[in-house]
Amino acid sequence: MKTLPSTDVLIIGSGWTGLLMAKELSGRTPLSITILERGRDRRPEYITGMDELEFFVRMHMMQDPSTDAVAMRHDAGQASHPVRQFGAFLPGTGVGGTGEHWGAVYPRLMPDCFEMYSKTVERYGKTKLPEDHSIQDWGITYNELEPYYARSEREVGISGKAGNLNGQKIDGGNVFEGQRSSEYPMPPTKVPYFPTLFGKTVKSLGYHPFINATAIPSQEYTNPDGVTRPPCAFCGFCERTPCMIGAKAQPSSVYLPVVQKRKSVSLKTGITVRRIVHDKGPNGGRARGVTYFDESGEEIFQPADLVILATYTLGNNHLLFLSGIGTPYNPSTGKGTLGKNLTYQLQFGVNVFMDKPLNRFMGAGGTGIRMADFDADVFDHSNVGFIRGGVIGATMTGTQPISTFGDLPRSVKVPRWGSAWKKASMEWYDRTANIGFGGEHIPYVGNYFDLDTTYKNPAGDPLLRMTINWRENERKMVDFMNGKMVEIARAMGAKDVNPFPGYFNFDVTRYQSTHVQGGTIMSASPDRGAVNMHQQHWDISNLFVIGASTFPNSGAANPTPTILALTYRTADTIVDRYLKKPGMLG
């Protein structure tokens, strides 16, 4: 096997976290940095992104299941099946990763989401915790992370309105959010018709609506690194699509312009990393580098002093399992940490059928109104059969006809094809909208990652396996929220409403969100998680694992802001502490 000259820092993955780490380390140290990216740099294709078939239906930006699939089962007694085509979650590939095609919603986690175990027990007692839960506090608090959230909002460029500025509650922002040290760097985006109607209605019902915080510039924006982006044009091609004009914040439009100017950084594309090569030692092991296949298929060893694993949740888990790093979690004994606490943000919608046209071809990721009156532990759960909650909202992200033609009120009794169906679908086409819910998912003993025993990838390695299903807490929470959303829709004057059918088995075909989390979770002690508070691997001090795979539980909030806040914090720790005295951080 060919061995390359050693690099000081090796970063696996060029998405949000990998590029951010490269930007920070290259700006503050003279270290040589190599980034390995599986996909290509696809920026020249972005101008053709306003194509529903290629990008939304055929999912042009996504990880290719023919080479990178994952296996799935509902419980340990069931045979697994490969996810042959992605549907529920859509990991990206290529320079910028999943952040190139995200929806750009940018909320912070609720403060008590970091202390879910102790806050729940404190308020309701241990008996309120669901059976077979594996909830544990993160070990880091919202207040410790707050300055990093603020930094990420300035650098990524967020439009929004604070609801809690230094303890002062501000009407029009999210009054339930954690205390913020600064206002968003840009005012909120414009709000289209349907979300405007939603906001007025929920306010009249006594709730507290606010304009979504998004990584969509409401005006031209120059961030502290001097990177400028134009205001969003609301073209309506946003989710699953890269931005044609470089407005939506993407790793390639926020961090890459800085990283590309740094001579100490080399970004290699078309690289499939196979293993993190490491030695085991008495005082923790040591990573020596990685082996990978280059584009021609040749296997190469790249030595490195410091390895940063910065891929999507699935990749982070898979590579640690394949490399034999960490002890696989055993749900029967609770021992082992790798693969533990697989969670997946809840998301569903209620179809709302209105009287008037909505012009829903216009929009952008996250453009709209939310309310957090049922988030986290904002409301009293004493008399409901579940813990925790989530956010209800109405957004206009831009809607295209292949994926939505034929959404009809259930009261309209027509076949699924033919003339009557066509006419009804045309009649309702631009009068159909969605009230959505994003909720917290608590971890359970029986939801985890390991390696599959049947299915393999083309290199002959076993696929990563997800064992996951919904339980009573999710089903009851969804039913409760469903009821509230139907009430809101009726109050908005909806002609008809299709309630969500409810949560049954986990369904890989229904798009939910790309917010799969956990598996390499952070913990205060090495017996409870794979990494410490600095996202440093407990067994290997020169290996850092960053991304949502380190979250001990899912929040209702979309994970990217927290992923980035933790990455800024880890970058500071590496520069200020680790590099001065390499070894396990206390």
Add this chain to the structure above:
Amino acid sequence: MQRRQFLVLSAASVGGVLVYSLDRRVSRVFAQEKTTQSLKIPLRFFTESEALIVAAAAARIFPADDSGPGAQEAGVVIYIDRQLAGPYGRDRFRYTQGPFDENALREFGYQGKATPADAYREGLKALKGFEKLSPEEQDKKLQQIENTHLFALLRQHTLEGMFCDPVHGGNVDMVGWQLVGFPGPRMSNYAEIDKHFGEAFRPKLISLEQSIGRKVRTTEDEGAKS
């Protein structure tokens, strides 16, 4: 090598028919102009008899009626032919290692072995002569196969062919978009996003190539077997 197949249509048989020239540009010939002409459309995947079945089935799934044009006018069969000849048709982007499980729970998605191209080639054998049936008989036949994998594909692909950007061979003249008031890929709605509350805003339709001012090379064209 297989002899090249064409879909031959009489221009008089429909209100207007599509002509695909060698450079893959699409134009429309109106019946009143050339009533006796028959048109030869080169096929990439289907045989002529397969194409006639698919065209007829798509026209029952999404018919032309008093609400406007349907699958035939939008060129859906040509769209499907191109997709099946390209990487999608041969499952270039699906995990295709066994074992397969045709009886898997619905929640795991399609777990069968057949590629979209296989599913059409096999499934269409049972529909021989479909295009010669009366519309009522055609509907009855489709109802019988409504729960098959082939029908699921046919329905999905008909929607795709109705509403895709015209660069993919369907939605010719943007007839599908006209049905629902979708204006296509406009570069900016900045001035409009917070206006027109409760009123239909229906700007002039525009296709991707018109919007960005250059030609677009599609995945199906890049991956087509010549």
